[in-house]
Amino acid sequence: MVAGGSGKRMGTPLPKQFLKINGKAIIIYTLEKFLEFDPKIEIVLVLNDSYIEYWEMILRDSGFDYPVKIASGGETRFHSVKSGITKLEGESLVGIHDSVRPLVTVRRVYDAAEIFGGAVPCVPLKESVRQLRGDESKPLDRTLIQIVQTPQVFRSGILRKSYETNYKGTFTDDASVVEKSGYNIKLVQGDEYNLKITTPEDFEIAKILLNPQKPHLH
């Protein structure tokens, strides 16, 4: 579980994974989704060191008492995930997930990774897109573009081997690291509700979607 973010885009002093909805931190909602999927799952949380104290406060507040190992967050997502992998003990499927995605459906991706060795959830892009080129921009064919979500799930062996490499600027997600090692990335159907809470607008929408009075939206 990657929770390295610092809340820059939210404009809040607190990283967004720690913001509360109905009195519960977003990251706790997210962790609960993984425990629902597998009540014995091994969890490693990658955190910036400066937030460890805050995380412990959230744990006390929430009453969440499942064991969670902590790894130190790095400079980029690549460094954070690499740090998290060193704490993993089991040999099985490993899902790497953004802590700011509490509306996740976990099982489908793990099921596909069981078959293919790895799986990455994607949803089609609904809007037109343009690619910036200096001061100009050009349209891209949106039918060929998929939005990549998490969890990105891989066999632990594949993941460990892939993350032995050094950082490259093109490593924007876990799939890009794994495929650099020569593995094919299997795309599986993601979930339209799997919102990545990044902007204040996302936070407002998440507030509504996580409201227990609207269970049909989950």
Next chain:
Amino acid sequence: MVAGGSGKRMGTPLPKQFLKINGKAIIIYTLEKFLEFDPKIEIVLVLNDSYIEYWEMILRDSGFDYPVKIASGGETRFHSVKSGITKLEGESLVGIHDSVRPLVTVRRVYDAAEIFGGAVPCVPLKESVRQLRGDESKPLDRTLIQIVQTPQVFRSGILRKSYETNYKGTFTDDASVVEKSGYNIKLVQGDEYNLKITTPEDFEIAKILLNPQKPHLH
């Protein structure tokens, strides 16, 4: 106002622009946003012929009585917009807008188009993306990609001249047609809330965002 859609992706028999939220069709919310921006605006609605009767029923139901000219929807968005342009009488700025975007902020884009001759609202992509290539896919640099929204606003002269051309498969939005005529496309900041209601999930979110009891979200 382009309302050519047939509702395929929503899985509903009725095109999504006609679905009601709090008893009011989505397209009426959208039209009202443009009237708020300019109470004397000239409106051309591009509709598939088969829905004209339904549209007239919605008009009677809603009590919306501002004059709206109707143009026949075509095979693609390009053909629909081209059809709409033929009905325009004024010489001024023309905004082309998706009727399934009721949460639009209109003024900012028109203000920019007034200065630059044309303007296209964009928001940054928050998620990683992959581009499909046959059975494979490759990561794209998301920091260079902008999601294109509507209204896309241009001087009527630029628009008329640009749409004299014949259809090409690369014409996914109005900007792509206009720039093919040699005009530069000016990107301006769009609006995170300007949701394009495409999937059932979008419809559920729009229901909440259009709820008058949550005015702080508008």
